């Protein structure tokens with residue numbers, strides 16, 4: 001899993017371009033939330049992916065920071081439904097950039113991890 005994203009992050013600007021164009025097409029409500037330039041967005045995406053991969057490797061210690069991360073996202077204007085859009089845009093981006101190197105097992109690992117993390121973030125930040 002770390003290998004798949006390291007490959008995609010090798011060219012962080014291109015990865016960011018593909019990711020944000022996928023995201024804004026899948027869910028146009030996300031577009032106004034991102035105000036920085038491409039460099040900034042590329043760094044942000046790399047941070048996000050690192051966070052997800054680290055979470056896979058050490059879920060227990062990262063959970064408290066996930067709660068704080070989720071609360072900061074409320075401040076960025078993020079709403080709960082947008083978590084599914086980001087997950088879908090991420091998978092689509094890996095498929096486009098990595099082709100067959102992104103295996104079914106890689107896809108399952110990303111989906112499972114993203115789902116667990118975003119469920120925890122949504123539960124923490126948007127109490128029913």
Ligand code: HEM
Nearest residue numbers: 030033034035044047048051072076078082083086117118
């Ligand atoms: C598992 C899901 C996610 C992870 C791990 C994640 C991670 C991050 C990280 C590490 C940052 C850097 C700033 C900080 O630490 O507070 C950030 C910023 C940000 N995230 Fe997320 N994020 C996730 C989901 C989302 C979703 C669903 C949206 C909505 C479209 C979103 C929109 C933003 C925005 C707007 C920023 C502010 C920085 C900027 O303007 O580029 N994120 N995220």
